Amino acid sequence: MKEQELKDYLKEKGLRLTHQRENIIKHFCDKNKHYTVEELYEEMKKEMPGIGFATVYRTLQLLVAAGFALERRFKDDVTRFEPLHKNDHHDHMICIECGRIIEFENKKLERLKDGVAKKHNFCILLHKLEFYGYCEKCRNKKIKGKK
Amino acid sequence: MKEQELKDYLKEKGLRLTHQRENIIKHFCDKNKHYTVEELYEEMKKEMPGIGFATVYRTLQLLVAAGFALERRFKDDVTRFEPLHKNDHHDHMICIECGRIIEFENKKLERLKDGVAKKHNFCILLHKLEFYGYCEKCRNKKIKGKK
DNA sequence: ATACGTGCAAAGTGTTTGCGACAGT
DNA sequence: ACTGTCGCAAACACTTTGCACGTAT
Ligand SMILES: [Mn+2]
Ligand SMILES: [Mn+2]
Ligand SMILES: [Mn+2]
Ligand SMILES: [Mn+2]
Numbered sequence: 271m272k273e274q275e276l277k278d279y280l281k282e283k284g285l286r287l288t289h290q291r292e293n294i295i296k297h298f299c300d301k302n303k304h305y306t307v308e309e310l311y312e313e314m315k316k317e318m319p320g321i322g323f324a325t326v327y328r329t330l331q332l333l334v335a336a337g338f339a340l341e342r343r344f345k346d347d348v349t350r351f352e353p354l355h356k357n358d359h360h361d362h363m364i365c366i367e368c369g370r371i372i373e374f375e376n377k378k379l380e381r382l383k384d385g386v387a388k389k390h391n392f393c394i395l396l397h398k399l400e401f402y403g404y405c406e407k408c409r410n411k412k413i414k415g416k417k
Numbered sequence: 418m419k420e421q422e423l424k425d426y427l428k429e430k431g432l433r434l435t436h437q438r439e440n441i442i443k444h445f446c447d448k449n450k451h452y453t454v455e456e457l458y459e460e461m462k463k464e465m466p467g468i469g470f471a472t473v474y475r476t477l478q479l480l481v482a483a484g485f486a487l488e489r490r491f492k493d494d495v496t497r498f499e500p501l502h503k504n505d506h507h508d509h510m511i512c513i514e515c516g517r518i519i520e521f522e523n524k525k526l527e528r529l530k531d532g533v534a535k536k537h538n539f540c541i542l543l544h545k546l547e548f549y550g551y552c553e554k555c556r557n558k559k560i561k562g563k564k
Numbered sequence: 565a566t567a568c569g570t571g572c573a574a575a576g577t578g579t580t581t582g583c584g585a586c587a588g589t
Numbered sequence: 590a591c592t593g594t595c596g597c598a599a600a601c602a603c604t605t606t607g608c609a610c611g612t613a614t
Binding site: 565566567568569570571572573574575576577578579580581582583584585586587588589 | 590591592593594595596597598599600601602603604605606607608609610611612613614
Binding site: 284286287288306307308324327328347348349 | 604606612613614
């Protein structure tokens with residue numbers, strides 16, 4: 271379980287398991303969301319009214335350093351964090367109407383991407399692939415609206 | 418020629434061709450670079466010592482609105498602008514060592530991307546594809562360094 | 565007891581804007 | 590002359606950090 275792994279990581283690094291960290295981890299790690307610091311901070315305040323923004327901020331950095339979260343930034347230029355569930359890599363489609371984020375993975379696309387990098391003798395370490403447009407729901411709404 | 422097209426655009430919109438705009442356009446539009454506002458501002462100061470940062474900033478916005486430049490943002494989170502040469506679409510590989518940007522286009526990748534979007538009933542309007550890693554030069558340097 | 569962590573507020577950074585003076589038409 | 594534009598400086602919108610106090614170990 272994620273929480274135990276985290277505890278081990280903290281111990282190994284000589285870091286402490288505070289109530290704040292424990293609660294943040296419990297709240298964050300099993301979600302499937304792309305949180306801004308602000309968003310997570312707002313949710314945490316409900317459970318721990320005194321918690322500080324900086325604590326949430328620093329705990330997210332910690333989770334990234336520990337390999338339990340990923341930092342992302344989409345077109346709105348706000349830093350977001352998502353819990354890393356497996357060692358899965360995925361890319362994103364973002365609806366510019368409702369903000370919905372659809373995750374996808376496509377092996378063929380990944381292979382093709384690696385091929386393109388190789389063709390340019392580029393040693394690819396990471397990549398970013400994002401689609402922006404309308405999700406199914408919003409596109410349907412648009413079509414209806416026009417009638 | 419680009420400059421004439423711009424003049425026509427300005428006239429059509431009731432906007433003015435100032436010395437600042439003229440010089441910025443001359444300097445920027447034929448380059449093949451991805452400028453931050455600051456970078457272009459520094460270069461423009463050499464030709465027009467009194468020019469203001471805000472003028473460069475607003476002129477770049479104007480060029481984007483007019484369809485003569487594209488706004489981009491890579492991993493360093495600074496807004497960049499590149500002159501739009503044809504109606505070409507391209508994606509980028511960015512060297513995390515030297516900052517070199519390699520542009521590429523791959524029809525197969527684009528088609529595959531559209532297919533993936535379609536599979537998810539996502540109406541794709543724009544996309545971002547960036548590779549980060551080492552360019553050929555920097556990768557070779559790294560290999561030599563290790564010997 | 566000893567650091568590490570917290571909450572607050574301040575500082576940092578790049579982006580954007582209000583405004584009075586200036587200049588293209 | 591009439592506006593649009595300029596340069597400056599201030600405002601913004603986050604993100605990051607310093608510090609005195611609190612707390613896990
Ligand atoms: Mn991918
Ligand atoms: Mn995701
Ligand atoms: Mn593309
Ligand atoms: Mn480019």
